[in-house]
Amino acid sequence: MQNDRSKCGLTEQGKGIYVDLIPKDMYVWYEDNWQHDEHEHLHARSQLTFVEEGYQYFHLDRNIYLVPKNHVIWIPSGLKHRVVSEASQVKLMVVLFKSDLENSFFQDIHVFPAPAVLIEMLRYASKWNKLLTEDEEQAIFLKALQTSLPNFCKESNYLQIPVPGDQRLLSVCNYINNHYTINLKIEELAAQSTLSIRTLQRLFKKETGITLKKYIQLIRVLKSIELIDTKQHTLSEIGFMVGYKSLAAFTASYYSIMRNHPNRKY
Incomplete structure (x- = not known):
C-alpha cells in the first residue's frame, strides 16, 4: 500500500x-x-x-x-x-x-x-x-x-510560456511578470536588459519564438485565468486588473490567445 x-x-x-x-x-x-x-x-x-x-x-x-x-x-x-x-x-x-x-x-x-x-x-x-x-x-x-x-x-x-536562457532576457521577463498591469514601454524593457531596443527585440524573438508584445499579452491573459478562477471579480474588473482599459480590449486579447471568450464558468 x-x-x-x-x-x-x-x-x-x-x-x-x-x-x-x-x-x-x-x-x-x-x-x-x-x-x-x-x-x-x-x-x-x-x-x-x-x-x-x-x-x-x-x-x-x-x-x-x-x-x-x-x-x-x-x-x-x-x-x-x-x-x-x-x-x-x-x-x-x-x-x-x-x-x-x-x-x-x-x-x-x-x-x-x-x-x-x-x-x-x-x-x-x-x-x-x-x-x-x-x-x-x-x-x-x-x-x-x-x-x-x-x-x-x-x-x-x-x-506555453517560453523561458529564455539569456539572463538579460530573463530579467525582462521577470520585469513584465511584475509590471504587466501597467502600460509597458519598449524603452523600459530595453533598460532592464541593458540592450538596445533593436537588439532586445531581435534576441527575444530568436530565443522565445514570440515578440515582446505577444509575451506581454500572453502573461496578461494567463493572469486573468487565475483571477477568473477565484470567482471574486467581474470580467470588467479582471480586464482592468491585468492592464486593459476596457472590457472589449480585454475580451479581444483573451480570444486571440485562448480561442474562446472569457467567462466566469471557464
Whole structure:
C-alpha cells in the first residue's frame, strides 16, 4: 500500500525523491483537492493529467505550461517536472502509462482542451482510482484511451510560456511578470536588459519564438485565468486588473490567445 506522502502515484522516500512501487502497466490517480509541494520529480512512466477544476503550471525544461480547467497535458516518461498553482481548489486526474504506443505523438509534450468524449472517458476511469490490482476492463479501457489521444489533440501552443536562457532576457521577463498591469514601454524593457531596443527585440524573438508584445499579452491573459478562477471579480474588473482599459480590449486579447471568450464558468 502507498503512504500519505505520494505524488503521481509514486511513493516518497526523501525530499523530492519518489519511487514507483506500482506493479501495473497503467495506473489512475484522482485527487479531489490537490495539494502542491512544488518539488521537482521524474518517473519512468508517461503521464496524462486532466485538470477538472482550477489550473496548474507545469515547469518542464525551459518552458512553463499552463493547464487550465478542462485541459490535459501529456508528459513523456523521464522528463523532470514540478507543478505549482495558486488556485483555491485543484481537482485532477493523473493516468500513468509504463509503455507508449508506436506514434511520435507520445514523444513530445502536449497541452490541449479535452473534448467532451475524453472528459467522459476520464471520469469513467476514476472508478479505478488508486487501484493496485490488475483489472481486465481497466487495462482494455485505458489502452483505448491512450490509443485515441493523438486524435483528440488540438494543440494549445498558446498555453506555453517560453523561458529564455539569456539572463538579460530573463530579467525582462521577470520585469513584465511584475509590471504587466501597467502600460509597458519598449524603452523600459530595453533598460532592464541593458540592450538596445533593436537588439532586445531581435534576441527575444530568436530565443522565445514570440515578440515582446505577444509575451506581454500572453502573461496578461494567463493572469486573468487565475483571477477568473477565484470567482471574486467581474470580467470588467479582471480586464482592468491585468492592464486593459476596457472590457472589449480585454475580451479581444483573451480570444486571440485562448480561442474562446472569457467567462466566469471557464
